[in-house]
Structures are given as structure tokens and as C-alpha cells.
Amino acid sequence: MPAFKHPQILIASNLTDGEVLFLGPAGWERDHRRARVANNADEAAALEAFGKREIAANRVVDVYLADVEIGADGAPTPLHYREKMRVKGPSVRLDLGKQAAGEAR
Amino acid sequence: MTAHDPRVAQRPNAPTTTYRYDEFDAAFVRERVAEFREQVRRRLSGALTEEEFRPFRLMNGLYLQLHAYMLRVAIPYGTLTARQMRRLADIADKWDKRYGHFTTRQNLQYNWPKLVDTPDILEALAEVEMHAIQTSGNCIRNVTADHFAGVARDEIEDPRPTAEFLRQWSSLHPEFSFLPRKFKIAVTGAAHDRAAIMVHDIGLRIVKNGAGEIGYQVVVGGGLGRSPFVGKIVGEFVPRADLLAYLEAIMRVYNRFGRRDNKYKARIKILVHEKGIDDIRAAVEAEFAQMDRSVFSHDPEEFQRIAAFFEPPPYEALPAESQKLRAHKLETPVFANFVDVNVSPHKIDGYAIVTVSLKPIGGVPGDATSEQMRVLADASERFGFGELRVSHEQNIILPHVKQDELFNLWRVLDAAGLATANAGLVSDIISCPGLDYCSLATARSIPIAQAISKRFSDMSRQRRIGKLGIKISGCINACGHHHVGAIGILGLEKKGQESYQITLGGDPTFSAAIGELLGPGVTADQVPDVIEHIVDFYLAERQEGEQFIDTWRRIGHTRFKGALRREGEDGADI
Secondary structure: OOOOOOOEEEEEEEOOOOOEEEEEOOEEEOOHHHOOOEOOHHHHHHHHHHHHHHHHOOOEEEEEEEEEEEOOOOOEEEOOHHHHHHHHOOOOOOOOOHHHHOOOO | OOOOOOOOOOOOOOOOOOOOOOHHHHHHHHHHHHHHHHHHHHHHHOOOOHHHHHHHHHHOOEEEOOOOEEEEEOOHHHEEEHHHHHHHHHHHHHHOOOEEEEOOOOOEEEOOOOHHHHHHHHHHHHOOOOOOOOOOOOOEOOOEEOOOOOOOOOEOOOOHHHHHHHHHHHOOOHHHOOOOOOEOEEEEOEOOOOOOHHHOOEEEEEEEOOOOOEEEEEEEOOEOOOOOEOOEEEEEEEEHHHHHHHHHHHHHHHHHHOOOOOHHHOOHHHHHHHHOHHHHHHHHHHHHHHOOHHHHOOOHHHHHHHHHOOOOOOOOOOOOOOHHHHHHHHHOHHHHHHHHHHEEEOOOOOEEEEEEOOOOOOOOOOEEEHHHHHHHHHHHHHHOOOEEEEOOOOOEEEEEEEHHHHHHHHHHHHHOOOOOOOOOOOOOOEEOOHHHOOOOOOOOOHHHHHHHHHHOOOHHHHHHHOOOOEEEEOOOOOOOOHHHOOEEEEEEEEOOEEEEEEEEOOEOOOOOEOOEEOOOOEOHHHHHHHHHHHHHHHHHHOOOOOOHHHHHHHHOHHHHHHHHHHOOHHHHOO
């Protein structure tokens, strides 16, 4: 298991429409700010295990953990620019994706 | 698939210049839609896991990307009817986000379809004789061709009948449905290569031998991606009668010897590179000699039947030069610029080929709104026999426009934001979707294209610079053809940041060349400055009549590199 360096959240794609989802306290969320944060390796493993069960239940696909930083408001923000893109939408079409619905910040 | 059955009544108002499905084709595509509908149902019910389902969705052109699914629709050899273009617009409105993205393989991609809607989308496509089959997976992909096919002045023969013949041969070919990797074929019949055949797995160039017979120069092992190679001639002159058998022999050699242990070494270009073209030629010829060629025997009647679909439309007899056009150019300079840059000579007197740029200044290369698609469909019917082409340069071509009508067409295009006069100029940039959409990308490419386009927004400056192909890819897979850009840009990740490598001297034509690296990568913000330095240096050095690539070849890569180094700040980091 790789060393745990940063807090992590669980990201997936919704099976039926491909939308990016984040595992929250009570299930999948469309807004990353409500994602449940793993603060150590055990918590990250628990998130991953949940993700595997959700794949098996045909709710999501392409599930993985992403490193985040925690803002002053306590909300997680992805560290890598790829996941930063996923929580917003295309940078060249601000009218599309989560950013258009005001879900991204 | 077979060619159209002449006993079947032709569709009313169908353009005379495109292939039309017969009953077999239509039934095959309908069955394929029904099959995929059932596969989706089983996936949603849990009867199929994602691992089991993925090959099925990919075989039907459906990918999972960064924000949503993506559906890639095949546009064989880039030819579309007005009716098909309207249907693409309708699909964009009903099931997507009111736009589509035309790609470097002459296809169209929807960026936001839902899995649950995809069977309905495919059904809507099937109604207008379209599909998404073989736009993904390790099979022979959509066969591409010169976008000026059938109308170019420098053409020996229209490549589309050959491309259609190959499409039928390769569709669901049982031997070639599970190749070591994807396989791309391009065809040209012209003296100038507009189809980039030298950088395809197989490139076909229609040629005439000393006896005046039509045949094919067959190039094999070209390709871009992680390991770019210019293709090599495996068959100098393959008679038309032998073409299918010869290609079958190439595919068998690839299927037998191509590597399957490493996906990065599985393309035929690696096989050709590792074995050498002489060994490959010997293997192909041995296979050709021993194979049962009877099943591939050429049927001239069948070829002619297919070729008949691509007969020229009923052109009028017109003077070579249009007085109307001349007058409009004098009256309206901005129209004159459009004609000078975006209009090409037609093989028929009084007609013209129009390139409609999908590269407005600061726009997304290759994107068209559903409304623009409808404008293009209407324009093709009003001005050009209802036919359109998609170029691998991500533009739309209206191939049969009367010179007398160019001004009226231009006004229609201008009103729809489709009259940017930059075809082939510095802002006519090829760009893959990059990290704004693509899950494989390592960096964004569209914003780089937009920034360069804005930097060179002065159209008179663009015309002074002349023909200059900039091509941008957002990862090493090179969908944006950066290796063959006169200026190529490759987006990579470097220490957690987007970084861009720049190459010079790439060439996608018969004189194909892979660009040479300028140096270490630069940041996104630095790219427009670096490009501007390169262009300014070129302008200072060029001689009369030279394009960028000519100057670069004459004075050499080292001079360009050295000049940038001396420029200081921005250039020093290259």
C-alpha cells in the first residue's frame, strides 16, 4: 500500500449518465465539497472498499481515491489539476458541467 | 456490406454524390442498434459487469471521459449529406448540449450523452444511414480520405470509391476485429496529400503506371502517438485488381507478427520499424502468393457500381471566371480575403471548393453548435448539391459551390459566425479535446489553441505569415497530430503542472517529416510568446515565396533554436 500523504476523497462516474460523483457521508454526492474525507490509510481503505461494493452494485464505474487539501471552510479541494477539472467542468466552456450549475467552486 | 442495389428506389432528394445504404446495410445497422440496446439493458440490470460491457460500448463508439460519456460517430471518408448533418444537429439538441466536436479522423464526437440514451441516439443515426461502429477498439477504424475528393484539380481519381470499398471489406471483418491495436487507413487520389497518408498504418495513393493503368502505391507503418514514424512504401504499384488481397496479406502479417505483449509496441509501425520494410515486404508478398485470393478477386462491376454513387453532380456549363465574383471581391474587401484564403480551385470551370473554418478567433477548434450545423446543411443544399465534407483539419468543406454564388454563401456563413478567413493560416489550429474532456489527456490543449489564436487575431498579419500549420495534442497519443505540425505542441505533466513541448518542422504531406524538439517544456502562459518568437524569426529570415516549413528546412532547426535562446526571458526556458 502506498504511503498516505494527503487527505483523500473517493471519486466515481455515475453509471447511467457518466456524471462525476463523490462519496459523501450518506451516499454519492454531485458536489465535491460534501465529500467524505479520509484522513489516514485505514479510512482511505474503507472508502475504497465501499467503492468496490458500489461498482458491484452497478451504481458507479471508474472509482478511485484522489488527494485533496482541506480549505478554511473545512471543504476538500483536489490537489491535482486533473481532478480540479473534474469537479468543475471544461475550462473552455464555463456554461457546462458542474460549474454551470453552481456546484463547483 | 454491399453497394447500393440499383433495383431499390433511390431516396428522394438524395445527393447524387454519396454512398447510400441498400437493404442489407440498413438491416445490419438496425440489428446492431438492437443488439446494443439489449447490451445496455443487461448492463443496467447488472447482468453484465463494466469489465464485460466495456468492449461492447467501445465497439459502438461509446467512451467514458472526464465529465461524462462520449459518443464518437463515424463519418466515412468525411462525407456527409445535408440530411445527415441536420440529424447530427437534432441529436445534439435532444440528447447532448447543443454542439458537437469534429475530429481529426473526420468523425463527430458528442461530449455529454447518457448511457441510457445511447441506443436511441444510435437509432436516430441509423435512420440517416450513420452509425458509430468501429470508431473505437482494436479494429480497422473509419477509413479517411482527401476532403477535396472528387473535386480537386490535382486528382487522378476520386479516392472515395476505394475508401468505401475498404469500409465494406473491413467492417466486422472476422479476422480483424481483435487486432493487436487499432488500425487506421487513409486514401488520396491527388498529387498533393491532404489526407496525411504517410502517417497512417496504411496509406494508399492512387497512381497511374506507365501504361496508364490505375493502381495504388501502398505505404505501411506510418503513425503518430508515443513513437511517431513516417510510413514506408511496401508496394510501389499494386493493381486495383489485387488491392483487397494485398491489404489482406498486410493485415495477416500484422496479425501474425504484431506484438500483443505490450500495447505501446503493438501498432504495425513498430513491427515495420523492428523488422525493416524489406522483411515486411517479403512477408506480405509471401502471404499474397500463397493465399487463396479467389475470395478477394476483383469484381470490376462491383467497383463501378460503388463508383457510380460518387458520380459528379449535374454541374452547369459556366465560364471559368465569374464576373460576379470579381465584382463582389472589389466591392467587399473582407469577402475578397475570405475567397483568397478559404476558397480553392475546382476541377469544373465556374465552381469552387469552400473551406468553412471551425476555428473562429478564440474559439474551440472543431466545435460547431447545432444551429451552425443546420446553417451548413441548408447552405450545402442551397449552394452545393446537399453535400458536405469534414476535413481532418477539423473544418467543413462545401465541395461544389458556383463562383457566382460565393458572395451569397459568404453572407450566410458570416451571419452564423462561420466565415473566419483563416484556412491553412496560423489560427487554423488542429487541436484534440485535451484535458478539458479527455480522460487520457495529460494537459489541456484547447486553451493553448485559443491563446495562440487570440495572439494572432489580426487577420492581415495572419495573411502576411502565410500557410503555417500549428497542431496541438494534450497527450502522447497525438490525436492533435502535433508530430506533423510545422509547429507542434504537446501537453504533458511535469512536476504536477501542465507543461508544453514544442516541435518544429513536422509535415503531414507526401514529404512527411516528424517535427524536431525545440527544448524542454514551457508553461501554458509562455506558449503564445514562444510561438510569436518563432514566427517573428521566420518572418525575418524567409525568402520570397517561402512558407514556414521551407524556411525551416533551408536554414535548419539549429538556427531556430539558437534564435530563441538569444531572445532571452521567454525563449530561454525552451
